Amino acid sequence: GFTINRDYLCSDYPFTTPTIYHSSAPSTLCSSMAKMTFDGHLSFDHVENAAKDFGNRYHLMPSAVLHPKSVSDISNIIRYIFDLGLTSELTIAARGHGHSLQGQSQAYQGVVIDMESLQVPEMSFHIGEHPFVQVSAGELWINILHESLKRGLAPKSWTDYLHLTVGGTLSNAGISGQAFRHGPQIDNVYQLQVVTGRGQMVTCSEEENTDLFHAVLGGLGQFGIITKASIALEPAPRMVKWIRALYSDFSMFTNDQEHLISSANTFDYIEGFAIINRTGLLNNWRSSFNPKDPVQAGQFTSEDKILFCLEVAKYFTPEEADHIDQDVDNLLSGLNYIGSTLFLSEVTYVDFLDRVHVSEIKLREKGLWEVPHPWLNLLVPRSSIHEFAQEVFGNIVRETSHGPVLIYPVDKSRWKNRTSLVTPEEDIFYLVAFLSSAIPSSTGKDGLESILTRNDRILDFCARPHLGIKQYLPHYSTTEEWRAHFGTQWDVFSRRKLSYDPLAMLAPGQRIFRRSH
Numbered sequence: 001g002f003t004i005n006r007d008y009l010c011s012d013y014p015f016t017t018p019t020i021y022h023s024s025a026p027s028t029l030c031s032s033m034a035k036m037t038f039d040g041h042l043s044f045d046h047v048e049n050a051a052k053d054f055g056n057r058y059h060l061m062p063s064a065v066l067h068p069k070s071v072s073d074i075s076n077i078i079r080y081i082f083d084l085g086l087t088s089e090l091t092i093a094a095r096g097h098g099h100s101l102q103g104q105s106q107a108y109q110g111v112v113i114d115m116e117s118l119q120v121p122e123m124s125f126h127i128g129e130h131p132f133v134q135v136s137a138g139e140l141w142i143n144i145l146h147e148s149l150k151r152g153l154a155p156k157s158w159t160d161y162l163h164l165t166v167g168g169t170l171s172n173a174g175i176s177g178q179a180f181r182h183g184p185q186i187d188n189v190y191q192l193q194v195v196t197g198r199g200q201m202v203t204c205s206e207e208e209n210t211d212l213f214h215a216v217l218g219g220l221g222q223f224g225i226i227t228k229a230s231i232a233l234e235p236a237p238r239m240v241k242w243i244r245a246l247y248s249d250f251s252m253f254t255n256d257q258e259h260l261i262s263s264a265n266t267f268d269y270i271e272g273f274a275i276i277n278r279t280g281l282l283n284n285w286r287s288s289f290n291p292k293d294p295v296q297a298g299q300f301t302s303e304d305k306i307l308f309c310l311e312v313a314k315y316f317t318p319e320e321a322d323h324i325d326q327d328v329d330n331l332l333s334g335l336n337y338i339g340s341t342l343f344l345s346e347v348t349y350v351d352f353l354d355r356v357h358v359s360e361i362k363l364r365e366k367g368l369w370e371v372p373h374p375w376l377n378l379l380v381p382r383s384s385i386h387e388f389a390q391e392v393f394g395n396i397v398r399e400t401s402h403g404p405v406l407i408y409p410v411d412k413s414r415w416k417n418r419t420s421l422v423t424p425e426e427d428i429f430y431l432v433a434f435l436s437s438a439i440p441s442s443t444g445k446d447g448l449e450s451i452l453t454r455n456d457r458i459l460d461f462c463a464r465p466h467l468g469i470k471q472y473l474p475h476y477s478t479t480e481e482w483r484a485h486f487g488t489q490w491d492v493f494s495r496r497k498l499s500y501d502p503l504a505m506l507a508p509g510q511r512i513f514r515r516s517h
Ligand code: FAD
Pocket: 053, 054, 093, 094, 095, 096, 097, 098, 099, 100, 101, 104, 105, 106, 115, 137, 138, 158, 159, 160, 161, 164, 165, 166, 167, 168, 169, 171, 172, 173, 174, 175, 176, 220, 221, 222, 224, 225, 226, 227, 356, 473, 507, 509, 510
């Protein structure tokens, strides 16, 4: 590593391309912090882990990492730094599971709060007409799943991967194949406890401190640290029919997806993905999926360079087992996929929800998990999706995608619309996610630079105003770009920043506001 001018992150806009920063703890402030007492502990050594994330591109070394054991540990450190006021430049970042992509949970020379250390309150379940579970915000969704299932319950809305924290996904949105029905995870929260950027501990919900509640949900960690959350639950299914079917025609694919998300009687999970120039794909699936018609499927050859795969799931309980196949057949009838390419599988609910973890284990074995991940997530309005597909799949991403490319629609007219999450203006929009992995130190097409150049081409195209495309898990370099991202929501977002985190101490890795000093 190398050292850079510390002004870099504190005062220079626009920010330029990141690299690796190493620094020693800067100031006497740290030695005075070291004298504070905590229920947990504050560490100045071995802080390297807090300078890493899943994206594996940004490495901003903090001065200290707080491992809190109580919510007061968090409010004490925030209040301490807040009270230093303009004499300090220290920033604070909550780190959930560190699965950000561009340093969003890092704090250069600041204090990182390791949220997974906070194991209070213990998970507590409230059974009744509207069951919910109260959890620490550092809890992983996979743990919540396992504990809820013991009571026959489960959260309603998920992410594709469950080894993420509640605080981390609620700071973004938490969008997956259930969001068309239940909204993203931020729509399925009854109450939060938040420590604001002034160090105040506040309970908030739709009824109480509503402005803070809406601010924090999808708020990119800008207004406070979520310490506790009450998550809505529903009766859990036991089993899942998991289904894939291919399309070579993009319009037929999206028409069917849109039909499915708007039907009253439909699947419980609706996603889809693009398959770019991949041979042997169906053979790969055969370990977990069975073709409905093996003879016909054996004859299917993908001559098209791009195929689109509808991925749906229907949940069921043991009582529903004797008619589930008929139910699924009914839902599939009338869809326009290529007949011979219907693939079915039956798995437990846990195996379905935790499916990406299986890939993680395989990739880890091959040393391909901890590689750079130049991911790009977009929200594309329905009216632009065909122009988008034509340019992106027709010109920019023709040969290979370097990883999965998800494409599925949601309808936000069923969502709560007062959170900080930024979405396109139209009700129906597509989540399009380029989940690329770069081969470390490759300078070829599968290397980081080449994939970033491709992403830039996609982003350049998406910047055309008439397309109305927004980034999800947004990442920008200048204040102007952030303003454009928030559009009409910018005034509210910046007003809230001023009231809840007036010194702009929190989540500096999002690079939206500059620490006041
Ligand atoms: P971190 O990376 O630790 O933190 C994210 C941001 O939130 C940071 O700015 C951090 O400071 C802030 N933060 C963290 N905890 C708190 C808190 N308690 N209070 C306030 N701020 C906090 N997203 C989806 O929506 N749908 C998906 O299907 C999906 N799949 C994914 C699959 C994989 C393999 C990965 C790596 C990511 C995926 N994501 C998905 C993105 C994921 O939701 C975000 O990256 C999320 O931020 C990760 O959670 P984390 O706990 O690792 O958060």
